[in-house]
Amino acid sequence: MDKIETAFAGMGDSGAHADIAETHIACLSCDTLIDISGLAHGERAKCPVCGDLLTEYRDDGVSRVVAFSVAAVILLAMACAYPFLSFKSAGLESVTTLPGTVIALYDYGMADLAFLVGSFIIAVPLLVLLLLLLLCTPLVTQRRAPWMIPVGRIVFALQHWCMVDVFLIGVIVSLVKIAAMATVVLGISFFAYAGFAICFTMAMASLDRLQFWLLVERLMRDQARG
Amino acid sequence: MARNRAISQHLSCCHVCYKLAPVESHHCPRCGAGLHPRKPESTQRTLALLITATLLYIPANIFPIMITEQFGNALPSTILGGVILLIDLGSIPIAAVIFIASVMVPVGKLISLYYLCWCAHRQDEFGARSRSVMYRITEFVGKWSMVDVFVVSILVALVSLGGVISIRPGIAAIAFAGVVLVTMVAADSFDPRLLWDREETAEE
Ligand SMILES: [Zn+2]
Numbered sequence: 445m446d447k448i449e450t451a452f453a454g455m456g457d458s459g460a461h462a463d464i465a466e467t468h469i470a471c472l473s474c475d476t477l478i479d480i481s482g483l484a485h486g487e488r489a490k491c492p493v494c495g496d497l498l499t500e501y502r503d504d505g506v507s508r509v510v511a512f513s514v515a516a517v518i519l520l521a522m523a524c525a526y527p528f529l530s531f532k533s534a535g536l537e538s539v540t541t542l543p544g545t546v547i548a549l550y551d552y553g554m555a556d557l558a559f560l561v562g563s564f565i566i567a568v569p570l571l572v573l574l575l576l577l578l579l580c581t582p583l584v585t586q587r588r589a590p591w592m593i594p595v596g597r598i599v600f601a602l603q604h605w606c607m608v609d610v611f612l613i614g615v616i617v618s619l620v621k622i623a624a625m626a627t628v629v630l631g632i633s634f635f636a637y638a639g640f641a642i643c644f645t646m647a648m649a650s651l652d653r654l655q656f657w658l659l660v661e662r663l664m665r666d667q668a669r670g
Numbered sequence: 671m672a673r674n675r676a677i678s679q680h681l682s683c684c685h686v687c688y689k690l691a692p693v694e695s696h697h698c699p700r701c702g703a704g705l706h707p708r709k710p711e712s713t714q715r716t717l718a719l720l721i722t723a724t725l726l727y728i729p730a731n732i733f734p735i736m737i738t739e740q741f742g743n744a745l746p747s748t749i750l751g752g753v754i755l756l757i758d759l760g761s762i763p764i765a766a767v768i769f770i771a772s773v774m775v776p777v778g779k780l781i782s783l784y785y786l787c788w789c790a791h792r793q794d795e796f797g798a799r800s801r802s803v804m805y806r807i808t809e810f811v812g813k814w815s816m817v818d819v820f821v822v823s824i825l826v827a828l829v830s831l832g833g834v835i836s837i838r839p840g841i842a843a844i845a846f847a848g849v850v851l852v853t854m855v856a857a858d859s860f861d862p863r864l865l866w867d868r869e870e871t872a873e874e
Contacts, residue, residue: 614820
């Protein structure tokens with residue numbers, strides 16, 4: 445169900461600015477103005493000129509984000525606490541944890557790389573999830589909070605810098621790579637991280653940037669009025 | 671048929687929250703972010719970052735990405751060396767994953783962004799749609815080239831059995847992580863709307 449609607453006519457220079465700004469958005473790829481007012485649950489707005497997906501409206505957007513974020517935070521905590529993988533060869537065994545993959549790089553004198561990897565796979569995703577919960581609380585309780593706008597800006601800036609899914613592929617590749625060399629045993633943490641990656645991806649998929657900002661704006665406006 | 675563009679209605683779109691505001695305003699009325707009708711000096715910034723990434727890609731391929739130490743012998747392997755080793759061992763699918771993520775994606779990304787910068791500069795009136803698609807693909811695949819760096823960090827942590835066998839990270843790992851990081855910022859600083867601008871100016 446794609447709602448494709450462009451308003452070509454009836455928008456002269458006669459002070460229609462305010463109305464256009466309320467009902468339209470500009471496509472980020474080609475700058476076409478598109479009417480996004482009146483999207484029903486599950487409807488998407490796509491740009492008719494370049495085909496870019498602009499926004500998807502869902503009634504349950506906020507509750508989906510909260511549910512997946514809470515699940516993801518719990519699974520990430522589990523993934524950090526339990527053993528991740530263990531490696532056995534020649535009667536010797538080494539066990540690694542998830543934070544251990546970052547610490548090992550640091551121990552070999554690559555603090556900069558350790559910082560990047562640690563940020564992409566643990567720190568930034570965790571920060572995004574916690575800030576997202578902080579942003580959703582006022583939206584759920586319908587009480588305006590002063591931190592909504594700065595927190596929203598940080599969340600959407602950091603969103604690109606999460607590589608949870610890429611890391612999961614990296615784990616699978618490394619398992620296959622050393623399977624011939626030795627016996628590798630998957631720990632609880634591996635399954636917890638896989639679950640975390642799924643919940644995190646679902647939370648991000650439910651987070652529609654425009655719809656969130658519209659909710660924030662509406663809450664700020666309603667409370668300001670009285 | 672002429673499209674109705676935000677810029678021809680004297681509106682600019684906030685890149686943070688997608689709010690439309692008159693071009694004269696410096697800050698977004700909804701979220702307070704700085705407003706520009708087009709990303710400032712987009713092509714120059716993207717090109718500068720692309721050149722940085724291209725230069726970083728050289729050490730990333732010359733130096734070893736990881737060093738395997740077995741019974742005291744150090745065996746360094748580069749990105750391409752690792753791919754060739756995997757093919758020799760018969761792990762064709764894994765070799766393909768590493769080759770796509772570490773060679774095809776970053777090189778393809780660099781080439782497509784150079785090409786898009788050239789198109790934006792030339793402002794060709796044809797093919798803006800397919801170039802927009804090209805840009806979206808480039809933007810989407812960016813982070814997937816980190817796979818090899820993650821593989822190295824997992825192997826380094828996992829394979830450490832005292833004097834028997836251990837894996838150390840090589841200098842190419844940080845150079846390659848730099849390539850990924852810089853190309854992601856380059857893709858972000860490119861403004862795809864520049865690809866469409868000429869078409870409209872010609873019609874008006
Ligand atoms: Zn804004």
